Amino acid sequence: MTRHEEHDDAGGRVGRRPRALKIVGLTLAGALVLGAAAAGWAYRHLNDNITSVDIDSALGDDRPARAVINPATTASADASPLPSGSLNILVLGSDSRSGTANRELGGGDSSGARSDTAMVVHIDAGRTKATVVSIPRDTLVTRPSCPLSSGGATTVAYGAMFNSAYSVGGPVCAVKTAESLTGVRMDHYLEIDFSGFARLVDALGGVDVTTGQDIDDDKSHLHLKAGAHHLGGKRALALARTRHGIGDGSDLGRIELQQTLVKALLERMAATRLLTDPARLYRVADAVTASLTTDTGLDSLSELMTLGRSVQGLTADQVKTVTMPVVTAPSDPNRVIAEEPEAGDLWTSLR
Template identity: 80%
Template sequence: MEHHEEQGEAGRRVGRRPGALKIVGLALAGALVLGTAAVGWAYWHLNHNIKSVDIDSALGGDRPARAETTPAATASASAAPLPTGSLNILVLGSDSRSGKANKELGGGDSTGARSDTAMVVHIDAGRTKATVVSIPRDTLVTRPACPLPSGGSTAAAHNVMVNTAYELGGPVCAVKTVESITGVRMDHYIEIDFSGFAKLVDALGGVDVTTQTIQDDKSHLQLKAGPHHLDGKQALALARTRYGIGDGSDLGRIALQQQLVKALLEQMAGTRLLTDPARLYRVADAATAGLTTDTGLDSLSELMRLGQSLKGLTSDQVKTVMMPVVTAPSDHNRVIAKEPAASKLWASLR
């Protein structure tokens, strides 16, 4: 009898194990489904963060020639090869005045926007070296006629500031104007607004820079000379400050912006994003939240593909320069391209 009861007890114990395993299996399956759904939602969310403009269609064929691109060989025959050709990207930091977050960071009233920062990023063939050329926003240029989304076009204008192109005609006119003054085809367009930049710096854990003494009441930045760890709001103020350094012109600010670009590249390289999925998502969310691109970069997969093609590019191989300029004869508060130095610089990027 005792033996029978033990068998029964044993039988019940054995009978429980498949049930327990089934519950565990269902729980794991549920977690997998939820995990897959979360990944799918995250991908959808990041994709929908990105705004885009079809610049190629708007400008048509009246543009500088596109540089030839050469695909690299890949280990997998089924994988699309990564491009290795040279690339030129117009990067704008926009003084956006829309949205609560941008307004709190100094974006002004509720309408309009300006291109506060303009850089042409040239990536050499092989994609292991790059040159970042800053164009002072106070540069006087001839702004070409630009097509408008509503139809018609803006009027061509002479002796106007370069940043008026974005203000009047948006990304399309910004690209057309930069291509007109440089003779260089912009393969891509990337724009990030105030809040997007600040969120990106915060998601990366801040950024380390060494500065001179800065006291700028307009950008609300007060820094002593020496090293600093800046959060997003402070880094944005550093990128915008001009009155607390040098002669208060845009040229002094450009030097700070270029220093900040290299510091951010070093911060990204030193942050182990691939081993911290949660942080990787926060950085990706911040990077895409304030982003506007051309239609060639308006998906997460396209941005990732661009990033993969640049995996051999390190911050010490990024050269930062400013377009050569001189004081404009018509206005000592403005500058014009210094020739032939400016033309030689742009020719080297074609």
């Protein structure tokens, strides 16, 4: 028996193996502790990324009625209850945040904030179908008086462009103006800035889109031949913003491209198995949360995850994209107004 060996109580030998197993066990335990710490740090980091606005408190009760909420459902006895009622979410794409990344992508500083993209995302009860309604930013509306975070309120403005609401009163005024225009209660608010959109596309490995015509727009620095393209974040953002190189140069042509991108992103997310690729999942989550502003009902990672889980069965084929019916404004050939009764009928269907 060597000096490294000992007898156990049964007379057998125990030597280096138990000692080695102890080392392995300690190493695994340490790795688990470090893994848990890293996971905890990642969760806190993603959670802290999110900016929120208390829209419900700011607007009070003078708003359209909420839709009837269906009881939560569960996929199995072990699953956590998931909400299944219908939802209406105002989604804005903006250049609202200052910073080098946004400036390089064409964004302005926060004092010159604009909402370049506005969509009302309606998720049906059961959360297996959705309708995305784009609102042209050049739509002339009656902009209601909106409370300001500094105190006081904006004045009512008649014949104002829809996207001016964000400029004068931020997310609160954007929501109030959208509700005034549509008569639909916005259950949630989501805003993502230029750099966040570009980072999201890059984190997903790019998106595949097909354009029906050549795009030649020096202002957005986008030049594409008609056909299929794989776009990285910077060019995908340029596609979402271009308007001068397509059609008649109006916002309606740009909206069609934005709707194409929405479908492309959904398809890419479905094809990219994020749950089996933790590193990519983290990059996607970091890209989204770092550039995200929400209402207080979605201002935590757990709330966003619950929303995501509740619509996990929603595929690109089950998402319908439409544009609010509009006609040229009598007062200005470069602006539009809601076409009635078609626009009203559309919003009524989403209540």
